[in-house]
Structures are given as structure tokens and as C-alpha cells.
Amino acid sequence: MPIKPIREKWKGTMTDRERFNHQMHYRPFDRCFNMEFGYWDENFTQWKMFKENGIKSDSQADLFFSFDRLECVSGNIWLSPHFEGKVVEETETTRTVLNGDGLLAVERKDGSSIPHYIGSSVVTPDDWKRVKEERMRVDDPARIVNIEWLKERYPDDRDFPLSVNCGSMIGKIRDMLTFEGLAYACYDYPDMVEDMVEQCCLLVEHFLDQVLPHITFDLASGWEDICFKNGPIVTVDFFKNVVTPRYKRIRKKLDAYGIDIWYTDCDGDVRPLLPYMLEGGINCLFPFEVNGCAHPSELFAEYGKDLRIMGGVDKMALGSGRDAIDSYMKSLAPLVERGGYIPFCDHRCPPNVPEEDYLYYLDLKEAMFGLK
Amino acid sequence: MSLFEEISATLQQGRKPKVEQLVQQGLDEGISPKSLLEEGLLPGMEVIGEKFKNNQVFVPEVLVAARAMNAGVAVLKPYIAAEEIGGKGKVVIGTVKGDLHDIGKNLVKLMMEGRGLTVVDLGIDVPAETFVTAAIENDADVICCSALLTTTMNEMKTVVEKSEEFNIRDKVKIIIGGAPVTQSFCDSIGADSYTEDAATAADVALEYCSV
Numbered sequence: 001m002p003i004k005p006i007r008e009k010w011k012g013t014m015t016d017r018e019r020f021n022h023q024m025h026y027r028p029f030d031r032c033f034n035m036e037f038g039y040w041d042e043n044f045t046q047w048k049m050f051k052e053n054g055i056k057s058d059s060q061a062d063l064f065f066s067f068d069r070l071e072c073v074s075g076n077i078w079l080s081p082h083f084e085g086k087v088v089e090e091t092e093t094t095r096t097v098l099n100g101d102g103l104l105a106v107e108r109k110d111g112s113s114i115p116h117y118i119g120s121s122v123v124t125p126d127d128w129k130r131v132k133e134e135r136m137r138v139d140d141p142a143r144i145v146n147i148e149w150l151k152e153r154y155p156d157d158r159d160f161p162l163s164v165n166c167g168s169m170i171g172k173i174r175d176m177l178t179f180e181g182l183a184y185a186c187y188d189y190p191d192m193v194e195d196m197v198e199q200c201c202l203l204v205e206h207f208l209d210q211v212l213p214h215i216t217f218d219l220a221s222g223w224e225d226i227c228f229k230n231g232p233i234v235t236v237d238f239f240k241n242v243v244t245p246r247y248k249r250i251r252k253k254l255d256a257y258g259i260d261i262w263y264t265d266c267d268g269d270v271r272p273l274l275p276y277m278l279e280g281g282i283n284c285l286f287p288f289e290v291n292g293c294a295h296p297s298e299l300f301a302e303y304g305k306d307l308r309i310m311g312g313v314d315k316m317a318l319g320s321g322r323d324a325i326d327s328y329m330k331s332l333a334p335l336v337e338r339g340g341y342i343p344f345c346d347h348r349c350p351p352n353v354p355e356e357d358y359l360y361y362l363d364l365k366e367a368m369f370g371l372k
Numbered sequence: 373m374s375l376f377e378e379i380s381a382t383l384q385q386g387r388k389p390k391v392e393q394l395v396q397q398g399l400d401e402g403i404s405p406k407s408l409l410e411e412g413l414l415p416g417m418e419v420i421g422e423k424f425k426n427n428q429v430f431v432p433e434v435l436v437a438a439r440a441m442n443a444g445v446a447v448l449k450p451y452i453a454a455e456e457i458g459g460k461g462k463v464v465i466g467t468v469k470g471d472l473h474d475i476g477k478n479l480v481k482l483m484m485e486g487r488g489l490t491v492v493d494l495g496i497d498v499p500a501e502t503f504v505t506a507a508i509e510n511d512a513d514v515i516c517c518s519a520l521l522t523t524t525m526n527e528m529k530t531v532v533e534k535s536e537e538f539n540i541r542d543k544v545k546i547i548i549g550g551a552p553v554t555q556s557f558c559d560s561i562g563a564d565s566y567t568e569d570a571a572t573a574a575d576v577a578l579e580y581c582s583v
Contacts, residue, residue: 116472116496179475183432187386229551230569231430352522
């Protein structure tokens with residue numbers, strides 16, 4: 001069924017691309033870039049407006065709310081091929097699966113919680129050697145990018161911003177080894193973990209070498225999720241000495257093509273790692289988590305205009321009623337005005353937010369940050 | 373540096389084989405297992421807990437230190453009564469029903485064991501009634517509930533209600549924690565304590581067990 005938007009696109013005098021680039025480079029912009037990160041799966045089955053209008057995915061919701069457009073080009077920069085997924089065991093409410101990353105995971109059948117990881121296919125250097133040879137080869141033909149298709153889809157004169165995905169230097173390794181497994185491996189097999197980071201970097205560099213000469217990107221993106229509410233899940237020394245030098249190599253490639261904004265998606269309290277992210281060339285946090293870290297203004301006060309933030313609307317405030325939403329949004333007004341900040345819910349909007357309040361938030365956002 | 377200090381320092385560095393070796397050396401020298409535990413291993417974990425609370429170390433350091441402590445305790449186990457390991461009190465811990473997250477819960481467990489508490493781990497996706505029946509069966513001093521999701525944290529309220537229904541509310545303290553949990557939420561459901569991090573949860577549990 002065709003998507004009938006519930007909200008019109010915010011009025012503006014710039015294209016989405018002009019607006020994004022102006023806003024993130026502290027230049028005058030017509031109005032705030034309007035985007036959201038997404039929704040829990042339950043929102044699609046519980047929110048009446050989604051159910052009645054056949055909205056079943058984040059991309060459909062983007063059209064439904066007429067958000068501004070931001071797209072990303074990703075390459076084959078991880079396991080290739082992935083492990084073959086299979087169900088190992090089932091109960092009434094859960095299933096135990098071997099997933100594509102080679103992890104043994106318990107999942108709830110109703111999808112209401114992220115999986116519980118109970119085992120990894122990579123524990124020792126011998127395991128890694130095998131996986132590296134079988135699934136992490138840079139010269140795998142499956143890693144060749146279809147440049148002509150991309151050029152056709154993303155011409156230089158497009159009117160929306162486009163990011164190039166710089167992947168993950170340590171987050172996917174965390175996925176592969178498990179949270180505890182990574183911590184132990186850094187102590188037990190430091191050379192193995194560094195070699196894993198190096199291989200991730202080589203795969204990203206290989207991808208960037210293919211696409212950067214042919215496509216004009218507005219920003220770079222990435223994902224780590226290497227922190228939680230009590231700080232990083234790798235040691236600061238490891239991050240500084242092993243991860244940051246690889247970021248610097250990627251930064252050099254981006255610089256050669258004039259791509260100066262680079263965000264990474266990292267949940268939790270990123271503050272202990274942030275100096276080393278900035279040193280490596282990552283200068284934007286996305287979709288910056290408030291409850292696990294701080295109000296965005298605290299980080300801006302510390303890092304000034306060297307840091308940009310996308311996200312940072314506290315999902316807890318969205319679920320706490322309209323007074324809480326009003327109060328929180330007011331706290332963001334000076335940040336939008338300063339530039340380098342695009343507000344949206346810090347991660348997918350959870351189902352405890354009433355849909356009426358979510359619409360109230362979207363309308364308030366337009367009233368505060370839309371075209372005056 | 374005394375042997376106790378060396379055990380403590382080595383444990384803080386996460387050097388599991390060295391901790392095992394030093395604890396064995398202590399036994400060979402005729403030092404009592406209880407002293408090795410209480411003057412070497414537990415103080416080491418206490419320092420790690422303090423550093424964790426003060427953001428001087430983070431989760432990886434805690435995990436490897438706890439692993440080293442467990443290795444040291446394993447060396448002592450044949451020579452020490454079970455009640456002396458973890459003899460400072462008993463806690464039942466779990467992640468509430470509907471929630472499969474266990475990282476925070478595991479950290480709290482490690483910290484509590486590192487402070488000399490016995491911890492009965494109920495795992496993940498634990499129904500409220502299971503917390504309460506496990507507390508009764510194990511004669512626990514504390515119930516500790518973890519949740520990462522805004523949608524599952526309300527199950528903690530059910531744990532409080534079930535403890536009242538089973539008439540143990542005046543006998544056990546209930547500690548709650550997890551990313552979405554706050555002090556005001558704790559107050560609203562009538563739990564005893566909300567703690568911001570694993571080390572503080574261990575401190576509070578120890579305090580409750582000492583009363």
C-alpha cells in the first residue's frame with residue numbers, strides 16, 4: 001500500500017544536502033535538518049498510526065513523517081561469507097541460534113530483547129587464523145563494489161547528503177568475541193586482537209579506495225558501540241594504542257576527498273574514549289545516548305566546535321509526558337542555534353512513548369527548529 | 373611488599389597465573405587460607421571496585437581482576453570451608469522477566485563475590501516469583517534485580533509486590549539497577565536501593581548483610 005504521509009515535509013529554502021552541510025559546518029541554515037533514528041519493532045505493532053497506515057519499517061516511517069533524506073553507502077567490509085545461521089535449540093519463548101557472526105545466541109521469539117550471547121566461534125589465535133583466511137580476505141571478489149550502479153544512484157548533483165560507511169574497528173570484533181571474550185582476549189591474546197583490528201581497517205581501506213574516487217560524499221559514518229553506562233568496554237590504553245592509529249589511516253583517506261565530518265554510533269558513556277576518537281578523526285557522535293552518558297551541552301562545553309552531535313533527545317524524557325518533553329527540548333534550543341547539532345531521539349524510540357506524545361514531540365520540534 | 377600485598381596487586385593487574393602461584397606459595401608457607409582470602413584476594417577486589425567507581429578503571433579491568441580472584445579462590449577451595457568463602461552474606465541476583473541482558477548483572481555478581489558475599493545467580497529472564505522463592509530457599513539477605521529495557525524494568529515492581537505477598541519483605545532488602553533505572557523509579561516501586569554501578573551495588577549489599 002502506498003505510504004500516505006501523516007506530516008508534510010518541513011518548509012525550507014535549502015535542499016536537504018545544503019541544509020545538512022551548512023548546519024554541520026556552523027554556517028547559516030534555513031532550518032534544522034529533520035530526521036529520526038527509528039523505532040522498536042513493537043512500535044510498528046502497537047502504535048495505531050503505524051498499524052492503520054501499514055508502516056512496518058524505519059524507512060517507511062521516514063516517508064510517513066516526511067523526514068529529510070540522509071543516505072549511506074556501505075561495502076562488504078566484514079565477514080564474507082558470514083557463518084551459516086542455524087537454530088540449535090528452541091523453547092516455548094526462546095530459540096538458541098548460531099548467528100552470522102559465529103555467535104551462539106539465545107533470542108526471545110517475540111523479539112522483545114536483544115539476544116543473549118553465550119558462546120563465540122573465535123576464542124584463540126588458531127580460531128582467528130581460520131576465520132581470517134576463510135572469511136576476512138581483502139581479495140575476496142565479493143568485496144568488489146559496483147561503482148557504475150552507485151554513480152547512477154548517487155549523482156554528484158543529488159539534493160540529499162550521502163555518507164560513506166567506515167565500518168567498525170573494534171565494535172564488530174566485540175560482537176564476534178562477545179563482551180567478556182574481548183576483555184579476556186585483550187589480556188590473553190593482545191597480538192590476536194590487534195591483528196583483528198588491523199584486518200577490519202584493511203577491509204575498510206579497500207572499500208574506500210574503490211568508492212572515494214567516484215562518488216562525492218558529504219560525510220563518513222561508522223559504528224562501534226564499545227561503551228556502556230559505566231564507560232568503555234575496552235581499556236583506554238588499548239583504544240588509544242590500537243584503535244586510534246587505524247582511525248587516523250582512514251581519516252587520511254577521507255581528508256584526501258574533502259570529507260571532514262565523520263560520525264560513529266557509540267552508545268553509553270563515551271567520555272573516556274572521546275579524546276582518542278577526536279584524535280583519530282571522528283568528530284561527531286550519533287545517535288548520542290543521553291541517559292548512558294550526559295546532556296549534549298556538557299560535551300559541547302568541553303570540546304567546543306571540534307565536536308558535532310546528532311541525536312541526544314533523551315528517550316526517557318519522550319516517555320515521561322509533555323512537560324518533560326517541553327523541558328528537555330528547551331534545553332536543546334541553544335545547541336541547535338550554535339550549529340553542529342541535529343536533534344533526534346537517542347536511539348530507536350521505545351514503545352513506552354505514547355504515539356500522541358511522539359507526534360507532540362515532532363510538532364514541537366518543528367515549531368522550535370523549523371523555518372521561522 | 374608482603375605476600376598479601378603482592379597477591380592484591382597482582383590480582384588488580386588481572387594476572388591470573390601469577391595470582392594462583394602466589395596463593396599456592398602462601399599455602400606452602402603455612403599461611404591460613406582464610407588470611408590469604410581476606411588479606412590478599414578480597415582487598416585486591418575492593419581496590420578494583422573503588423577504582424571502578426571513580427572511573428579509574430573500566431569493565432575490562434574488572435573482568436580480568438575478577439577472573440584472577442576466582443582462580444585464587446579455586447586454589448584455596450580444598451582447604452577452606454565453603455561458608456568462609458562468601459561468608460559475609462547471601463544475595464540472589466537475576467535479570468528480570470522479558471530481559472535477556474546479563475552483562476550488568478554479571479558485573480554486579482563479580483563485584484559482590486569479590487566483597488565476600490555468596491551470590492545465587494538466577495540468570496536472565498527471571499520471573500518475579502522466582503526471585504522471591506529463591507530468596508526463601510537460600511535464606512538470602514538481599515534480592516538484586518537488573519533490567520536494561522524501559523519495557524522490562526516494571527517487572528522490578530512485581531518483585532517488590534511478590535516479596536510482600538510471600539511475607540519476606542521485612543527480611544530481605546531489594547537492590548535494583550540497570551541503564552534505564554533511576555532513584556525516583558526505585559522510590560516509586562518501593563525497592564530499598566538503586567545503585568549506579570556494580571561496585572556500589574556490592575557496597576550496599578555488604579552493608580545490608582552486615583546489619
